[in-house]
Amino acid sequence: MIIIMNNEVTDAQIDAVAQRLKSWGLDSNVSRGVERTVIGAIGDESKIDKELLQALPGVEQVIRVMKPYKIVARSYHKEDTVIDIKGIKLGGRQIQVIGGPCSVETQPQMDEAAKYVAAAGCRLMRGGAFKPRTSPYTFQGAGVEGLEMFRKAADRYNLPIVTELMDVRQIDAFMKYDVDVIQIGTRNMQNFDLLKEVGRLHKPVILKRGMSATISEWLMAAEYIAAGGNHDIIFCERGVRSFETYYRNMLDVTAIPVLKKETHLPVIIDPSHAGGKAWMVPALARAAVAAGADGLLVEMHPNPCEAWCDADQALNPQELVDLMGSLKGIAQAIGREL
Ligand SMILES: [Mn+2]
Structure with a gap:
């Protein structure tokens, strides 16, 4: 100093x-x-x-001369960290696309979604059972019942599941249904008590960037999880709040090379919550892969017009198939695979 x-x-x-x-x-x-x-x-x-x-x-x-974060820093661990999620590697040569609906609605909806996610070639599935909604009067998620529906649907296709944890009181249910990857949402990026708790678990964690968080604050949030002993952390950029109103958030593609330099941990992109419109998702997804993202978190609904949440940003099953096809070419061009 x-x-x-x-x-x-x-x-x-x-x-x-x-x-x-x-x-x-x-x-x-x-x-x-x-x-x-x-x-x-x-x-x-x-x-x-x-x-x-x-x-x-x-x-x-x-x-300060030294960086305030240690375990998550590239200087602490020179090689890229590859996280093993039930045998699926995230952070290595292979790019992982995590597909699925914004929220878990019904068993038939989840069964259909899992079928399409697997058919498109995705190896992991997303879906929210506990939803952080802006309004308390909108659908708040199917809760524990939703976890059960999700598990049942995903298991049929051997898809590990990714779902958001909002509160420490939900951890027991997450363990009961053996959630494979815990997502910490943008609104909870600096919920330090929650971060400390997931730091004690032996489950990979997707840490979404707070909507107005700096990269340094984001790295420090990850350090909270790492300090508890859980080093399986995946950064997820989902767009930051800006002056622009045309789209939901502004996708910060620059964050990818910056994080790749600062940390050894995998970096994924959520193009759905960044653009906020389904038609923007393919372009943003391609930009993310080209810039070096290790994976994507993409919203896909069997029937987007019927979705209970984020309907206008969900891809339909065919759009997900098309997206996977176009990403394959980009992955190959940069020496990776899908
Ligand atoms: Mn959503």
């Missing part, structure tokens, strides 16, 4: 900073320039309370 002192700094103030650093077990290196004095803190930066330093007289600015 580097501490920059203001230009009227006194020797006593410099000494006070050095003493404070010493109390945390760090040495200091004072460098006096013509106009500025800079103090370098030498030792374990994690012991430093940045705010406490900033509050000391004579201190102008405190700059």
Whole structure:
């Protein structure tokens, strides 16, 4: 950490900073320039309370040198992490498309959806049983019953299931139905108590980006999960809130190479919640794969016009088949496979 002192700094103030650093077990290196004095803190930066330093007289600015995240950082683990989900590898050469409806509605709807997801060549299935809806008066999800319907439908095609966890009180039900991948939604990205709890579980976690979260905040949210012992974390970019109103969110494709540089963990894209319209999904999905995403989370409903949630952004079964076909070519062009 580097501490920059203001230009009227006194020797006593410099000494006070050095003493404070010493109390945390760090040495200091004072460098006096013509106009500025800079103090370098030498030792374990994690012991430093940045705010406490900033509050000391004579201190102008405190700059961190080390990244605040550790386990999720590329520097901690050089190789790409490949997550094994019931034998299906996410984060390796093969790109995974997780298809399925926004929400679990009925058993026949889930049976149909699973059939089409498998037929399109997807190896994992999505579906929400607990739904974070903007309005309390809209469909809130089928709940535990939904998990049961989802499990039953997906098992017939050996599809591991991905579903959103909203509250720690739902964890027992998630374990009972052996949910394969737990999704933490955009609204819960910084629900730290929830992150700590999933950090204790032995289940892969998809951590969606908060709708206005910076990449650094997102990485720190993942660090919460990793710090608990669960290192099977998948980042999912789903569009950030912007000034534009034409589409639901703005897909941040730039986040893919940035995350690939900062973390060893897999990165997937949700083009459905980014665009918010089914016709935008193929273009966004192709951009994501071309930019290096390890997978996609795509909404597909057997009959989108009848969907209880996010109807206008769901692909129909044939559109999912077509999308898989066009993604295959892109995957090959960049040395990957679908
Ligand atoms: Mn949805």
